[in-house]
Amino acid sequence: MQVKELLWYTCGIMLLPVLLLQGVWVRWRTPKLEEAEGERCGVSGEGEPLEVLILGDSAAAGVGVTHQSQALVGQMTAALAPHRKVSWQVMATSGDDCRDALTKVQQCDASAKDWVLLSLGVNHVTRLAPLASFDTELRALLEQIQLKFNPSQLVFFELPPMHAFPALPQPLRWWLGWRAKQVSQRAELIMAPHPSALFSSVPYRLEPSHIAADGFHPGEGAYSVWGSFSAQLILNREGDLQSNHRQD
Template sequence: MLYPLSTLALAPVLMGQGHYVRRVTPRLPEPEGERQGSVGEGPELRLLILGDSAAAGVGVSNQQDALAGQLVRELATDHCVHWSLLAETGRTVADVLAAINAAPEEHYDVVLVSVGVNDVTGRTSSRQWLAFLNELSDRLINAIGAKRVLFTAIPPMHLFPALPQPLRWYLGMRARQLNELMEGLCNSRASRGKSLEYLSVSFPLEPGFMASDGFHPGQDAYRVWAAHSAAAIRRLA
């Protein structure tokens, strides 16, 4: 109830601050570097990293320093990792679903998904959020054979330095709501034998952990995310 009431009460302020943030926040490019490959020795692990600008590595200059590069290096110490990155700036959960539906069919053991920030800013409804997450989960498990799908929690937008108040509070509140829905979906489907896991990562939002735009992860944040993800994947393996 608080979210729709806040939307109505604060609409003029939120719209003004939203336009201001879009105007003054630098648009960082996606990093250069490989988006697929094979590396390491040991049991084979087929990994797909899927999602939005954070999955794509915005905030660093090379994929080696982004989530994909750091996660693959972690896993390659004890696996032969065949990996692919399918991510793009601005994607919502609906866009991610469309991208995986349009991609050549491949099979993966584990899929790591980063999605939600653009659904928060784009005001995806709760009903749409759950419907698209369910459809995406079905696609990843049934069509590409993923044994495990890890959904990364939306980061704490109420702490993003690029956002002024009350916009920061408002978007943070919505991010927490969508996270609760995502976690509930993962827990519900896991209890019915579906291979979903909600991955909550504690990012210390300190200098060095955020990119220069105050909105995306920096190299150190990607390192923490990669370490959490690798630990979860190893538990499954």
């Protein structure tokens, strides 16, 4: 066990009564929001074809807004539509972690994807999962994604700023925020050796309009930032890939 993880667990043990009470209180008072309604797959836009899969948890499923058009996939495809013809799919369920995502991928038929976007890790944090288990599960997921989808690009998004979630009181907010940063750091290390893999940080703005009514999930403002950022990431990277291909 690394020093940081040992320190995290030590702090947790010392604060355990407070953290448990705060966790129960947060679950009791926080409204349970449903996943966004709307289609989970489709085609939009014009231009060169692009296959995009969004895989992940409640944020990927659009919890915090009412319709998928307001969620990550809707915001992203709207920004891509003037440039590319996007075939898109969302495979996400509230509460999913890397193991759940792995099960979903294993049950899929093999089909080529240009981009696979991953929104995972928050449920590893809230379930107090050891970092070693996160490492193992993420590596297994990446291997299965390559096997089933052979994507040109695979993106793992940094965990959201849990240290700033208004639904979480202190010290629970600080404790989970610290853990979220550790999980993101591990994900970045795991992604680094893969030439087609990216670890990406979304430039969220910590504003009330960017947080859902539960104080925990993204609001429409955050999804707008995330979707626009993802679209630009894809367009920039696709341009770089085409440029490199011409040079070769």
